Amino acid sequence: MISPASTLTIALRALRANKMRSSLTMLGIIIGVAAVIAMLSIGAAARQRIADEINSMGSNLLIVFSGSTSSGGARMGTGTDPTISLEDVEAMLRECPSVLDAAPMHSGSAQIVYGNRNWSTGIIGTTASVLHINAWEMLHGRAFTPQDERYSAKVCLLGMTVADELFGAIDPVGRIVRIKHVPFRVLGVLKPKGQSMTGQDQDDVVYVPITTAQRKLFGGTLPGMVRFVMVKATGLHALDQAEQEIVALLRHRHRIGPGQTDDFTVRNLTQMMQIAITLANIMTILLGAIASISLLVGGIGIMNIMLVSVTERTREIGIRIAVGAKTWDIRLQFIMEAMTLSLIGGLIGIVLGQAGSIGLCMAAGLPVHVSAAGIALSFGFSAAVGIFFGYYPAHKASLLNPIDALRYE
Amino acid sequence: MTAPVDATSHLINLRTVSKEYAMGDNRIRALDDVSLTIARGEFVSVMGPSGSGKSTLMNIIGCLDTPSAGSYRLDGQDVGRLGRDELARIRNRTIGFVFQGFNLLARTSALENVALPLLYSGSRAEERYSRAREALATVGLADREHHHPNQLSGGQQQRVTIARAIVNQAPVILADEPTGNLDSATGIEIMNLFVRLNREAGITVIVVTHEREIAQYGRRLIKFRDGRIVSDAELAP
Ligand SMILES: Nc1ncnc2c1ncn2[C@@H]1O[C@H](COP(=O)(O)OP(=O)(O)O)[C@@H](O)[C@H]1O
Ligand SMILES: [Mg+2]
Numbered sequence: 001m002i003s004p005a006s007t008l009t010i011a012l013r014a015l016r017a018n019k020m021r022s023s024l025t026m027l028g029i030i031i032g033v034a035a036v037i038a039m040l041s042i043g044a045a046a047r048q049r050i051a052d053e054i055n056s057m058g059s060n061l062l063i064v065f066s067g068s069t070s071s072g073g074a075r076m077g078t079g080t081d082p083t084i085s086l087e088d089v090e091a092m093l094r095e096c097p098s099v100l101d102a103a104p105m106h107s108g109s110a111q112i113v114y115g116n117r118n119w120s121t122g123i124i125g126t127t128a129s130v131l132h133i134n135a136w137e138m139l140h141g142r143a144f145t146p147q148d149e150r151y152s153a154k155v156c157l158l159g160m161t162v163a164d165e166l167f168g169a170i171d172p173v174g175r176i177v178r179i180k181h182v183p184f185r186v187l188g189v190l191k192p193k194g195q196s197m198t199g200q201d202q203d204d205v206v207y208v209p210i211t212t213a214q215r216k217l218f219g220g221t222l223p224g225m226v227r228f229v230m231v232k233a234t235g236l237h238a239l240d241q242a243e244q245e246i247v248a249l250l251r252h253r254h255r256i257g258p259g260q261t262d263d264f265t266v267r268n269l270t271q272m273m274q275i276a277i278t279l280a281n282i283m284t285i286l287l288g289a290i291a292s293i294s295l296l297v298g299g300i301g302i303m304n305i306m307l308v309s310v311t312e313r314t315r316e317i318g319i320r321i322a323v324g325a326k327t328w329d330i331r332l333q334f335i336m337e338a339m340t341l342s343l344i345g346g347l348i349g350i351v352l353g354q355a356g357s358i359g360l361c362m363a364a365g366l367p368v369h370v371s372a373a374g375i376a377l378s379f380g381f382s383a384a385v386g387i388f389f390g391y392y393p394a395h396k397a398s399l400l401n402p403i404d405a406l407r408y409e
Numbered sequence: 410m411t412a413p414v415d416a417t418s419h420l421i422n423l424r425t426v427s428k429e430y431a432m433g434d435n436r437i438r439a440l441d442d443v444s445l446t447i448a449r450g451e452f453v454s455v456m457g458p459s460g461s462g463k464s465t466l467m468n469i470i471g472c473l474d475t476p477s478a479g480s481y482r483l484d485g486q487d488v489g490r491l492g493r494d495e496l497a498r499i500r501n502r503t504i505g506f507v508f509q510g511f512n513l514l515a516r517t518s519a520l521e522n523v524a525l526p527l528l529y530s531g532s533r534a535e536e537r538y539s540r541a542r543e544a545l546a547t548v549g550l551a552d553r554e555h556h557h558p559n560q561l562s563g564g565q566q567q568r569v570t571i572a573r574a575i576v577n578q579a580p581v582i583l584a585d586e587p588t589g590n591l592d593s594a595t596g597i598e599i600m601n602l603f604v605r606l607n608r609e610a611g612i613t614v615i616v617v618t619h620e621r622e623i624a625q626y627g628r629r630l631i632k633f634r635d636g637r638i639v640s641d642a643e644l645a646p
Contacts, residue, residue, distance in 0.1 A: 002528055017516060319512050322473060323573065324501020324529040326494040402473050406512055 002329045004336075011336040014309070025305045026345035029385065032295030033349025033378050034356060039291045041357040043284025045369040050276050052367065060100075060239055061133065061269040062231040064246060068261050082106075082225035083263040086210065088253055089229055095249055098242035100234045103129035104210050104226040108218045112206055113178040114166040121162050122205045123179060125213020125226075131190075133232040141173040141188025144209050148187075152211040156184040159203035160192040182216050184208065194365070239268060298345070299385040306338050306393035317397050318405025330398040331391075338390020339383055346382025350375050419482075420581065420613055421447040421470055426479035428465050428636075439465040441636035442479070447615065449580065452607045454624035454644075455617045457633030463617045464585055466633070470615065471504045471583045472496045484580075501530050505574025505612075507584035511566045513558040513573075519545060520554040523572045530577060544572035548602060564595035571602060575612065582606065584616045588623055600626040 015022040066082040089104045106125040111118050128143045130136070139160070148155050156177065163172050172186045193202040208217065214224060233242035243266050250256075250264050310317070317330060354370060361368050428440040439462045447453055457463050468474040469481060472488055475496075481488045484503065488496070506512075513522045524541035532540070545551055548568040558566055567587060574582050584603065588596030600616075604626055607614045618624050625644065632640040 002531065006528055006534075315512070316514055319514060320525070320529070321497065322471075322500060322506055322512070323526040324497050324577075326497045326529070328494075329529055403468055406508070 007332050007336045011340050028298030028301035029342050029345030030349040032298035033346045034353035035291035035294050037353025038357040039287035040374045041369050045361045045366040046280045048367050060233040060236045063267045064229040065265040082227050085224050096245035098234050098238040101129045101133050101232045103127050103230045105228050106213050106226045110180050117166050119165040124207050125210040137191045138188045139191045149209040152215050154184045155187045157207040158189050159205040161204040163189045299389040302338050303389035310393045310397040314405045314408040317400050318402050321402040327398045331394045334394030334397050335390045339386030342382045342386030419446050420449045422482040424480045426476040429477045450611050452614045452627045453629045454627030455631045456624050461633040462636040467583050467585045472499045505579040505582045507570050507587045509586040509589040511570050518555050519569045523576050526577045544576040548572045563591050581613045
């Protein structure tokens with residue numbers, strides 16, 4: 001029996017004898033493996049990103065929207081008037097034991113002006129609770145106080161993007177900006193939060209006290225009402241309990257009789273994230289499957305070339321069999337050749353796929369993800385492709401009749 | 410007319426061996442009831458017209474093919490019962506082939522070509538190459554070990570083939586028209602090499618040829634026609 005090292009030597013020599021053909025065959029595997037690696041690691045990065053976001057938001061969040069839901073689960077159109085009042089929010093904090101904190105949210109958009117600079121951005125009326133609930137921190141200055149909220153103080157907090165656009169290198173704290181011609185004093189700047197999952201800039205925003213937003217900026221809608229409330233439960237296990245308490249409280253306060261539909265909607269953020277993760281997984285599987293097809297095509301390329309090679313080298317095979325090569329000696333020689341093609345192709349593909357996915361993730365602002373398991377899997381998979389697609393040609397070679405093979409022109 | 414044989418030292422023993430090939434509806438009887446014994450150390454020439462079954466006989470003796478009928482014992486072993494890999498092992502250890510068309514691996518050095526049988530008997534690299542060098546020296550090609558077949562003359566290529574045939578110390582060399590592609594002077598060199606290997610190393614040599622001058626190098630001449638032995642006689646030295 002011939003040694004594996006000798007078999008490898010023979011395989012490498014045979015592949016070197018046909019450099020162009022070997023490289024082109026490898027290219028199929030390279031593309032296939034690179035595509036699989038890239039798709040898997042981008043998918044993993046997206047999933048990681050979603051998981052990070054869940055963790056950063058705190059997983060025990062609920063959002064209570066004004067208005068009922070349509071059957072698909074989406075919120076009703078914007079025409080609906082807000083149904084949740086600030087008093088409702090205060091009642092939640094007071095009467096629902098599973099609610100740790102709640103921040104009313106009322107948003108709109110407006111131009112914000114400082115000196116000769118202006119910037120269109122989202123304005124969110126809320127309370128300082130939003131910072132606690134989301135674990136957001138101030139970069140400069142301070143947050144609102146209950147006094148600011150009670151007296152509708154004309155103060156605001158800037159997101160990093162807005163601060164940069166309006167002030168550049170100047171320290172914004174204490175300066176006066178104008179929102180809808182109303183002067184506001186900048187209390188502070190929030191620490192940058194980066195892009196959201198949907199690619200939105202979460203720092204392109206201005207926060208003002210909820211009462212200020214209602215009275216001074218977006219007075220058009222019903223006074224004292226908010227579009228949604230961000231609620232933090234006392235713990236992950238208290239989420240369902242908190243939801244029940246809120247539903248009961250609001251139904252009571254809004255005098256909704258049995259059988260009538262709610263005029264609000266409670267959403268569990270974790271559930272929403274789970275849906276996002278499931279979607280990301282499905283995307284990963286789908287893209288991975290498409291990429292696997294190119295790997296399959298690469299494998300078929302190997303099989304094709306090996307079949308050609310076996311035919312071309314019929315005489316060589318005949319000589320080897322005549323001087324004593326056994327069935328497995330020949331079979332291993334050709335399997336080794338196919339495997340060498342697929343493994344070298346696989347290694348190059350892994351490097352390219354990983355480099356490509358790192359580039360793509362960085363461009364898309366996703367966390368860079370190098371999956372050792374994915375690399376090991378692709379390596380194993382390319383070896384398997386070599387064995388699987390090399391076996392038939394190798395088998396064919398090993399069963400050649402030496403007399404016919406020696407006579408082959 | 411039969412050559413003297415010593416029953417105890419029969420190396421090759423064919424009893425009523427036939428080989429048939431199916432050609433469409435026809436059956437070609439390439440070997441027809443051939444019985445033949447060859448003792449260790451003999452030098453046998455096989456002559457006959459083209460298509461008379463000489464190559465078929467050599468293929469069966471060389472374990473590249475098996476009889477359709479009859480039995481073949483090589484060194485006491487019934488070859489007809491052996492499987493593909495066992496036959497490969499016998500070819501590797503017992504038989505050295507020399508073909509008309511040389512059958513060397515292209516783009517492969519003389520040394521590697523000669524070492525090929527040792528690769529399949531599982532020898533380690535150092536042993537393979539030292540024995541291949543010895544074999545190349547025996548055939549007078551010590552200085553050509555790195556040449557590829559296309560850098561060698563026909564005679565030199567045939568000597569590489571002979572080195573490959575003796576490298577594993579096989580007791581039998583089967584040469585099917587070894588001089589067929591060579592000019593007569595080179596053919597004589599090759600035949601002298603066989604004579605030397607037969608005399609000095611005691612290797613059993615069977616040479617197929619259709620040239621009388623070449624057949625004269627053997628000490629026993631078997632004539633073939635239509636798949637049958639028509640004469641079998643000792644040759645005067
Ligand atoms: N593989 C084969 N299939 C069919 N017929 C064959 C085959 N090999 C040899 N023959 C036939 O067997 C006969 C003997 O052939 P062969 O032994 O090669 O003759 P020689 O070597 O004496 O010229 C010829 O008629 C040849 O056509
Ligand atoms: Mg012939």
